[in-house]
Amino acid sequence: MSRGQGMAQFLDNLKAAPRRFAESAWRSGTPNTDRSRSSFVFGNVFLHLHPVRTHRWSLRWSTTWGLGIASVSAFLITLVTGVLLMFYYKPYPDVAYDAIKDIHFVVPTGRFIRNLHRWAGNIMAVSVLLHMARTFYTAAYRKPREFNWVVGMVLLVVTLGLAFTGYLLPWDQLAYWAITIGANIAQSPREVTDALGMTAVFDPGGLQKLLLLGSEDVGAEALIRFYLLHVMILPLVLVLLIAVHFWRIRKDGGLTRPEDADRRVGGPAGIHPSFTEAPQKTYHLAAVVRGRTAAVGRGPEGTVPAMPHLFYAEMAALMLTVFVCLLLSLLIDAPLKELANPSVPENPAKAPWYFLGLQELVSFSAFMGGIGIPAIVILGLALIPYLDRETTGTGEWFGGPGGGRLVAGSAVFGLAAVLLVETFAIRLGWIREWWLAAPQILITLVNPGTVLTLIYALYSIWLVRRHQSGRAGALGLFTCFLCGFVVLTIIGTWFRGPNWGFYWSRAHWPGH
Template sequence: MHRQARPAGVRVSLSWFALRSGRKRTGRACSQGAAVAGCLYGRQRSDHRRRRDGAAGHEGEGMSTTHGDRTALRDLWNNLRAAPRRIAAAAFRTGAPVTDRARSSFVFGNVFLHIHPVRTHRWSLRWTTTLGLGVAAAAAFIITLVTGVLLMFYYKPYPDVAYHSIKDIHYVVPTGRFIRNLHRWAANVMVIAVLAHMARVFYTAAYRPPREFNWLIGLALLVVTLALSFTGYLLPWDQLAYWAITIGANIAQSPRELTDALGITHVFDPGGFLRELLLGSDTVGEEALIRFYVLHVMILPLALLALLAVHFWRIRKDGGLARPADADQRLGNAAGISPVFTAGPVKTYHLAAVVEGRTPAVGQGPENTVPSMPHLFIAECAVLMLTVFICLALSLVSDAPLKELANPNVPENPAKAPWYFLGLQELVSYSALAGGMIVPGIVVLGLGLIPFLDRENAGSGTWFGGPGGGRLVLGSAVFGLAAVLAVEAFAIRFGWLRQWYAHMPQPVITAINPGTVIALIYAVYSLRVVKHYASARAGAVALFTCFVCGFVVLTVIGVHFRGPNWAFYWSPAEWPGH
């Protein structure tokens, strides 16, 4: 075969780019005379390709379909193999983060991670800074959320069948007992973690500006956490749950102590209103169970999620975790840590204008920060796994309690509230209004006012405010323990006003009882500390430590040393009937 001669082109002045553009437009009409040569050459190549493909098609007729099917199947198989990688790429928008810039983009582009800062100060990564308590509380909440959803598939919130549905979960449903145990222990771990987290924030003065509002959010989270655990206490509908909620309803009704004494209950009855608001009726029944169920599975979890979102967001917007002013000097410069601001070439700046305000941060030195991905996320995952391990271990060795079916005619003796309310129940045994509302209300109000009363700057981000703060905490703990033990021992041994004077007016009993006496002793002690140290922060630390010690002692007494009729026993073996 003779090679077809290329037709002579028109000699024109063309750039290489124009010629390449002409080749790409093969098969189209060339409207510009400058690309005539390119179009002619492109058309010849296209005609030659069509003739070659046509000849191959005639020669392999009958086999082209099979070859095409094999190609399509191979492409389908390759696409299936690449599907996971493509799904991940579509979800995360960026590849595996291997550089600081990629890690920053990864954090910004992930809906679950963008609440974290791009970089985290190394002081915040020290385990002694936070002890991981906030992450542990969030992890426990996630566990309760997941296990709670699983339990909802089998639980029936009606008094006639609620108890039997719990028994089915416990004894019939596969892994039902384990899931219920895990739900219960995760809830307890969450309460402990939230309480400890609040104490950590207080002792490191992490509530100071600009974090005052986030302290209030944390206080609201504590209240919602306790309410969430309390509302779930009734759902098993056994004797323990029924009479524990009855105690809570009686505390809600405690304002009648004063309204009855003043003779105005028929006109003004806040206690009756609170009781009916809590139970939906005058007794613990179907209305109470439905209300507690809705609160437990819908309203309170949504409120907690909303508060958590605001809490995490404010942590980032408020500059991260609180740290001392000399944190960088304490840490030093670690090898391998890339600073935010690196040394650059010397630049010359011209004065553009003189305005009122602060000067920009020019020439700022390096910061002890690292990318949040992976440093912060690895630490959070470690705390998450530890929390899961603790909950799993407790669930395997201890079952959630389940007593007999609730019977309103047979009181549980002793009837005890959940463990985190037993300290209040100890005070309620002397005065329901003072122990159940007045003292807790004063504590919550005082905690809310702390950020606005302590306006000092020294000691922020440091445990107990420095070396001297540890001695203050230790001394306050000793005083707090001694005071609560002395008052409780006196009340247990000699009784109180009601035992001494049967006709003592109720307002006097409400005003003078072990709870108010302990609170008064603690308040006087904290004022003396303020005067001695000339520091409101020192007084707040002393008062907070005393109340923590009082809470622990009263809770231990309620759990281990109170028996039938709320009498004091050194051991359950001394209870009547043993």
Template sequence: MEKPALTQFIDNLKSVPDAARRAFLKNGLPESERERSQMSFHNFFLHMQSVRTHKHSLRWTYTLGLGIIATAALIILTATGVLLMVYYKPSTELAYYSMKDINYVVFGGRIVRNVHRWAAHLMVVAALLHMARVFYTGSYRRPREVNWLIGLGLLVMTLALSFTGYILPWDQLGYWAATIGANIAQSPREVTDAFGITHAVDVGGLGKQMLLGASFVGEDALLRFYVLHCVVLPGLLMTLLGLHFWRIRKDGGLSRPESVDKPGAPDYKPVQPGIFKPGTEKTYGLMALVKGSKPTVGTAPENTVMSWPHLMYAEAAVFALTMAITLVLGYFLNAPLKEIANPMVPENPAKAPWYFLGLQELVSYSAFMGGIGIPTITLVSLALIPFLDRKGSDVGIWFGGAAGKKVFWQSVLFGAMVTVGMLALTITQGWLRTWIPNIPQLVITVVNPGTVLVGLYAWWSLSNIKRHNSIRMGAVAMFTVFLVGFILLTYVAAIHRGPNWHFYWLHSQWPPH
């Protein structure tokens, strides 16, 4: 006999909490491996990751957790960014004062802004180191070439977000960064002017106009940077990040050395006889027929553990660590806010945030080469690596083994020597224009300390290919010298450049003004 509908209704009402819990958490917390796997693939957020994770992928000495740190920083940035958007006003009149409000009036505003800033720095660091990890373990090789390219896109997005982000407060740093950025966009004129074709092909002028929406840095420019920072770039970054994660799965999880799946490896377990024993709880369904040379049924599954909880714990721990780091930094160290933008007086020296100081040192030789030419050469070289270095069985091994480690250290030494030598020459002797006052600009654009360094780096890379008869060694050499160059240029620009971009050993030697 059925209950009357009204009684049924009241019963249902009482059991709403239970029913809702069952609806959201279908199986409760998982207890068996089967339930754990269901946990993974019944959950939209968890199903991005495979149900089982290779033990090697969980070694923190292999991944250093860098990709997850960058992702965690991105999540923190999104949350704090939305909070900041509530009070921030993208107009040249109000932007600076809304930043002051956020800092001094809004409840929790200061810490949210500080955390946003520190998470941004952390994301840049983590993304750069993540790229270095992927490079030095040779993880860009087939089938991961596309994911390497997506990663480069993510790095560019990260830097573009940082750049557009520090313009928004409309303080002296932001205003002059926007001015310098727009003029770098205009710097192809350095080349078109030299050929006298600027009136016909004004790539530079177009770039500047598109960025600023006007011929000067003002209201339109700020709004554009705001739209880029809050909508366009995060949208692109999230899309690329989704692709990046998806490709990790498609490419067979994180890279690992072949040896870990072979007999003799520490984690190796032979195939359990009877894994397909009839009458067990496991059932197998045919999900898809895929092309491929290696069915993983043989040994690989024996080196994996359930992603829930092993991978989830690891990720949650890294996330918590990232959160803790940004909170502690944000609590103790305030994000800078300089004086309100003053179009009449640039700061002296006007320094970009640290990750762009290497570039700033390069643009102090030539705006076009430093701001567009060399970054493009660097990105194209990085993008070509997986297509040039294709063969080898050293995937997943740091530096590709002992020989690679040696090349790494030699490259550190070589990179440091030529970079310091070049800087010393430029700082003490000047450059072409000091020696030949009326030299055409085009010569300086093509031959300047930056391009000479790039040339030396390329020569070093090629000579390593020849010496070791290995393209991989050339790649290790190239990546390393570029990294060393980046670090040294950043260091010199950060510590030793003073007013008028002159060289000073110590900050205390800066002239008073």
């Protein structure tokens, strides 16, 4: 090889370097055919959580309303804006408030980024709740998706944990009293251990409070712990669980669809390849794993390539979420109250809207409202897929015995029950007002919150017996709890005033 040839070769390589770099990065050619798009999708670490082909049922808006993607999109916004806020935020009580003020009034785009963080957090809470409702009402939690439903429950709790730890950081009045109340809810098992006279030897409540606050008082130690939870521990847990959640969607066979989905979405779309039943995955070839992946042996009927069809749907949900967050951030500023004042709580001291239902419950009993009932609800929800082993109505909105009529009836019952119990408690008071010396354990066990929970549970058992179906009971119970949650949240938001008294409107609040 002459010197000239070597030089020419080198120049050719240099010229080809960008193309070769792209080839090596993408591992496939330009994605311009279904075949090359497929290899583009499964050859890319970020894209390969998509299937190569997606069922057209999964792409209908009414299948999911894009709520899962909306949740993740909102989370991504909080992730990016959260990192930006960390440039200026300082987690120390004497400077945290000033840092937030700086971000709001001085830092370029700071106010907008903070608004966006706050609104995306709110949207995330809403879309996660609605996503859970969607999954429940379409019976998408059923076998083989039980475990993913449980992962979703944990994701819901982590999301609410992120929301809670987030609004503590500005160290304003809301933050300070929310930490105080939160830490004391963590301590509230003492309500039970005190009644049993065993707090001296067994005090899980005290330990939980000590672990959260790192001190006996709400101060610097508490702030840094909540900061750590908010920016490190909870996001890590969330990202990990989101990965599991996504992976399981694929492994469990994609989105739930009814048996006759193929027929209902119409004939096959365009040209499609013929699939063989032969095992295609390496671990099947190795013959060490029994069974098949969800896709093997299924025909291509009703499916379309994920790229671009699924990508368009996801992009649409993402863009819609971004649009809503941007719009809200432009219109409404994130709140910041006065600097934390440890000797005077606000009156009324209200949490953000998603916790006002809980605040209403803890105004009956700290332990039951803050720990007992939420734990019962979360456990009950997590158990649903293991108790409902039926198959009718899977993938259908309000699928199952009774269907939409049962859900509507349950909504009426759920609303009536919560309004009745609340009206009773507001008009006539509760045990302590009639019998001053009532033992606390009685009020812990029998309070408007537990009574309501019991009414809902009994109603659900009645539905199970009436329809001879666990799904009917689950539909009733879930609808009731949703109604209870909404009504308690509305009462907490608009009808509670100073000293947590009931007022028809803000105009009736007593002056100070």
